[in-house]
Amino acid sequence: MLSKTIYMDYQATTPCDKRVLNEMIPYFCEKFGNPHSSSHRMGTEAAKAVERARKQIAELIHADDEKSIIFTSGATESNNLAIQGIARFYKEKGNRIITSAIEHKCVLEACNYLKNEGFDVVILPVKSNGIVDIDALKEAINDKTILVSVMTVNNEIGTIQPIDEISRMCREHGVLFHTDAAQAVGKIDVDVSKVDLMSISGHKIYGPKGIGALYVRTKPRVRLTPLFQGGGQERGLRSGTLATPLCVGIGTACAIAQKEMAEERLRLLKLKDYFLNKIFDNLPKVYLNGDREQRIPGCINLSFDGIEGEGIMLGMPEICVSSGSACTSASLEPSYVLKAISVREDLAHSSLRIGFGRFTTQEEVEYAASKIIEVVNRLREMSPLW
Ligand SMILES: *Cc1c(COP(=O)(O)O)cnc(C)c1O
Numbered sequence: 451m452l453s454k455t456i457y458m459d460y461q462a463t464t465p466c467d468k469r470v471l472n473e474m475i476p477y478f479c480e481k482f483g484n485p486h487s488s489s490h491r492m493g494t495e496a497a498k499a500v501e502r503a504r505k506q507i508a509e510l511i512h513a514d515d516e517k518s519i520i521f522t523s524g525a526t527e528s529n530n531l532a533i534q535g536i537a538r539f540y541k542e543k544g545n546r547i548i549t550s551a552i553e554h555k556c557v558l559e560a561c562n563y564l565k566n567e568g569f570d571v572v573i574l575p576v577k578s579n580g581i582v583d584i585d586a587l588k589e590a591i592n593d594k595t596i597l598v599s600v601m602t603v604n605n606e607i608g609t610i611q612p613i614d615e616i617s618r619m620c621r622e623h624g625v626l627f628h629t630d631a632a633q634a635v636g637k638i639d640v641d642v643s644k645v646d647l648m649s650i651s652g653h654k655i656y657g658p659k660g661i662g663a664l665y666v667r668t669k670p671r672v673r674l675t676p677l678f679q680g681g682g683q684e685r686g687l688r689s690g691t692l693a694t695p696l697c698v699g700i701g702t703a704c705a706i707a708q709k710e711m712a713e714e715r716l717r718l719l720k721l722k723d724y725f726l727n728k729i730f731d732n733l734p735k736v737y738l739n740g741d742r743e744q745r746i747p748g749c750i751n752l753s754f755d756g757i758e759g760e761g762i763m764l765g766m767p768e769i770c771v772s773s774g775s776a777c778t779s780a781s782l783e784p785s786y787v788l789k790a791i792s793v794r795e796d797l798a799h800s801s802l803r804i805g806f807g808r809f810t811t812q813e814e815v816e817y818a819a820s821k822i823i824e825v826v827n828r829l830r831e832m833s834p835l836w
Pocket residue numbers: 461462523524525526527554556601603604605630631632633650651652653654661662
């Protein structure tokens with residue numbers, strides 16, 4: 451029996467890899483120079499570390515120009531910079547922005563905010579398998595459209611979106627394409643040649659919290675209006691002194707992901723298959739939310755007919771999973787993502803997101819599966835709905 455806490459919420463955040471932390475440490479108290487102070491060796495030492503990190507990020511996402519990587523405070527800022535920045539810079543060209551119903555709140559709210567400035571926001575429907583409806587996109591793109599923003603991998607159900615098809619459609623119409631790849635980078639091969647802007651988060655890829663990056667295409671150059679004014683760092687797109695240790699952290703996290711991604715994906719696939727087989731073999735009326743095939747292995751969203759997701763969590767406090775998305779699970783509203791893919795309201799309330807990642811072991815997965823089966827059976831016996 452495992453008595454320790456089992457972390458299975460890798461979509462909310464990931465632990466910082468010790469290898470990442472070790473690379474960061476010297477940049478706090480010893481190599482603390484301002485990376486923008488190019489007049490002395492302490493500054494250039496920090497600048498070198500920042501530029502190495504930029505290169506490590508660029509390599510992971512196959513960006514051939516390191517200058518296309520802009521450091522930010524996280525994917526929330528990257529998404530806001532991309533969406534608001536494009537909207538304001540290109541507003542003379544048109545006012546339509548297209549996004550999807552299952553984007554992260556920060557994308558939806560950034561778009562929503564722009565309505566106040568006269569932008570026309572179209573929210574694409576998503577099919578019941580959790581994949582964006584391409585036909586709806588085709589219909590929504592008009593000559594006033596300046597930006598399409600669709601995530602690469604969804605954070606609640608793990609589905610992989612048809613980036614290639616969306617990219618082709620955007621290119622055909624001369625529309626810029628931004629993707630929130632916070633849940634994709636380091637897990638699947640992402641290729642920036644398909645997009646114009648891409649958001650990345652440090653703490654979703656075993657790096658530190660408080661750092662992210664935005665890929666902004668340089669050839670041909672994509673322009674942005676910055677969110678705030680200052681010293682003009684990061685090509686004038688994101689002023690402020692860079693946090694050298696955090697930059698080193700996200701860079702190292704990318705380098706490790708690049709080396710280990712392929713093998714890790716296979717390991718997680720096996721864990722996922724083991725887990726799902728065990729659950730489906732032992733529990734009737736459990737449903738996997740999101741497409742069976744077009745998904746990443748580490749994000750499993752299940753609905754357990756007849757009981758509440760919150761109830762299951764209370765029955766197994768040693769296992770950290772999530773019901774609804776972390777940011778909205780304080781409210782009793784069911785997840786808007788599950789709503790968007792037409793999951794029945796009671797089944798949306800009965801859902802759990804179980805996330806596997808780099809430090810998840812076979813033993814933990816076995817324990818979690820048994821525990822979930824036990825708790826679900828117990829709750830169902832007591833449930834009037836069952
Ligand atoms: C976590 C997450 C974000 C927000 O990232 P932060 O770095 O925490 O700001 C945005 N989009 C997706 C898909 C995420 O999973």
